[in-house]
Amino acid sequence: MSNLNLKAQAQNTYDAIVIGSGASGGWAAKELCENGLKTLVLERGRMVRHIEDYPTASKAPWEFEFRGTVPIEKRSGIGAARWGREETMHWALAEDEQPYIEEKPFRWFRGYHVGGKSLLWARGTQRWSDFDLEGPARDGYAVDWPIRYKDLEPWYKHVETFVGFCGSKDGLDVLPDQIVQPGFELSCVEKYYSEQLKKIYGDRYLIQGRCAHLTDPQEIHRKQGRNKCQHQNMCNRGCIYGGYFSANAATLPWAEKTGNLTIRPDSVVESIIYDEEKGRAIGVRIIDRLTKEAMEFYSKIIFVNASTINTNAILLNSKSSRFPNGLGNDNGLMGKFMACHNYRGKGYATFEGFLDQATEGRHPGHAYVPRFRNVYKQETDFLRGYAIGMSGSRRIDSDTSGIGHELRDNLLNRKYGVWGMAAWMQGEVVPIESNHIRLSETETDKYGIPKIVMSVEWTENDDKMTEDFLQQQYEMYERMGFTNIDVSDSGAPPGSDIHEMGGVRMGKDPKTSLLNKHNQLHACPNVFVTDGACMTSTSTQNPTLMFMTLTARAANFAVEELKKMNL
Secondary structure: OHHHHHHHHHHOEEEEEEEOOOHHHHHHHHHHHHOOOOEEEEOOOEOOOOOOOOOOOOOOHHHOOOOOOOOHHHOOOOHHHHHOOHHHHHHOOOOOOOOOEEOOOOOOOOOOEOOHHHHOOOOEOOOOOHHHHOHHHHHOOOOOOOOOHHHHHHHHHHHHHHHOOEEOOOOEOOEOOOOOEEOOOOOHHHHHHHHHHHHHHOOOOOEEOOEOEOOOOOHHHHHOOOOOOOOOOOHHHOOOOOOEOOOOOOHHHHHHHOOOEEEEOOEEEEEEEEEOOOOEEEEEEEEEOOOOOEEEEEEEEEEEOOOHHHHHHHHHOOOOOOOOOOOOOOOOOOOEEEEOOEOOEEEEEEEOOOOOOOOOOOOOOOEEEOOOOOOOOOOOOOOOOEEEEEEEEEEEEOOOOOOHHHHHHHHHOOEEEEEEEEEEEEEOOOOOOOOEEEEEEEEEOOOOOEEEEEEOOOOHHHHHHHHHHHHHHHHHHHHOOOEEEEEEEOOOOOOOOOOOEEEOOEOOOOOOOOEOOOOEEOOEEEEEEOOHHHOOOOOOOOOHHHHHHHHHHHHHHHHHHHHOOOO
C-alpha cells in the first residue's frame, strides 16, 4: 500500500502549483512555465477554452429568444446573476456553490471558470506612482509598502509589452506613462471638458482611459493569435478576436505551448499542506467539484491567486500545529485590513453645444481624470483621494408613442438629442483592521469547507470622500457650462464594484504584515501571494495591472531562488 501511495504522490508532484487561473494566476503560470517549471494550475470552476467556449460571443440581439432578457423561470438558482442577461448567463454561479455569511452587507462577484474574472473585467489599466506607494507612510494609516516605483517599472514594461494596452502618454507625475498603442479618441464634448478642466483648474486633467485592448497589434500579440479590437462592446461574453486581454486568450495558451502546463479545472482548494518537519509548504489539498473526492498535489513552490477573498480563506483554513490560525498567520492579521474601491459617487449633466456633431459607432473605453486630491500635501478632511471615470456622448432619443406602423416608423427614425457627460468616482479606501473576513466556526459549505464571514463596511473617511466628489463634480460641471446637473451617492455596499484587496498584505515587518517585498509569506517563504490579497493599500487606479506586474516579478524571483536552492 505504501508503494502505491508513493507512486500516486509522484504522479501528483509538480515543480510549482498555482491556485487560480485568472489575470494573476495566468501570469504566474506563464512565467513559471516559460522558465521550465512543470506547473499545475488549479481552478475551482469549469474549463473554458478561448473562442470555442464563448457561446454568445458576437451574437446579435435578435439571435436570443427574448433579445437577451432572462425569463423568470430561468432565474432561480443562479445567485447574483439572477438579475443578469442571457448574453452572460453562462458565467453565472450556482446559488449553492459557495454561500457566505454577510455580517455586514457585501456584494461579492466571482468568476468560477478557467480564466476567472479576466473574462469579465472592465479592462481599465493604469500604473501606480510613488504618490500611491508612499501614501501609507505619509499619513500613517496601514503600513508602508516594502517596494517603490523603481522596483515595479521594469516589470510594468514586461507585462505591458505582452498584454497590449491602448491609451495616451500624458506626462503626469501622478499617473506614470506606460507602453500604449493608440487610444480611443475622445468625443468632442470630452475634448471640451479636457480643455476647460486644465484651463480652469490647472492641476486637473481629463485624458484617454488606458485599457487592455489591442488597437495596433504587435508581433508578440500576433504570436498569441490575438487581433485588433473590433469595438463590438461585447467584451464580457468572451472575445473571439482576443482584442482584449484575458488569461484564456493570452497567458494560459502561451504557458501551454511550453509543454510545462497542466490545468485542472473543477478543483476546489480546501487548504495548503504544511510539513512540520521540513518547515515548508509541500502541497495543496483539493476537493473535486464533480465527484467530491479529496485529493492532494505536491510541489516545491505554491502561488496563491484564488482572488482576494478566497486567497484569504484558503490560507486561514490551512491550519497545522505550527500555524493554528492559518498558514503564515503568526501575527493574527490575516483576513484583516480588507478594502475595495469606492464607486458610490455618480454624476451626469447635459451640454447644449456641439449640435452639429455626433458620435458614430462605439468603443469599449472611456475618459479618465487622475487623482487630484491630497497628492502633494494633505488638503482635505479625508485621507487619500479619488480618480474619476467619464464618458461623453450624444443622446439618441426614441419616440415610443403611437402603435403599429406609426410606432415602427418612430423607432426606425430616431433623432439626436443633447450631449451628455457621465461621471463616476473611484475612491481609495483606507484599510482598517475591523474590516475583515474570517471563517465560520459553525457553518460549512457543501464541500465541508468553513463558510466565509464578510465583515466590511464604509468608514467616515469614505463618506467624506464621496461628499467631496459630489461637491467637486457639481462645481466642475457648473463652471464648464453644463446643465441639468445631477450628482448622487448610490449608497451601494462594499464589493459592489469589485476590486477587493488586502488581508494578506505586503510589508517590511513580520509583526505588521504577512508578505515580504517579493510576495513571500514571511513565515513560509515557498508560498507566494500575488493577487489582490497582497495589497497594502488600494490607491485610486484600477488594480489588475498591479496584480499582474507583482505576479511576474515574484514568479521570476521564485525561479531564481529555486536555482539557488533557497526554496
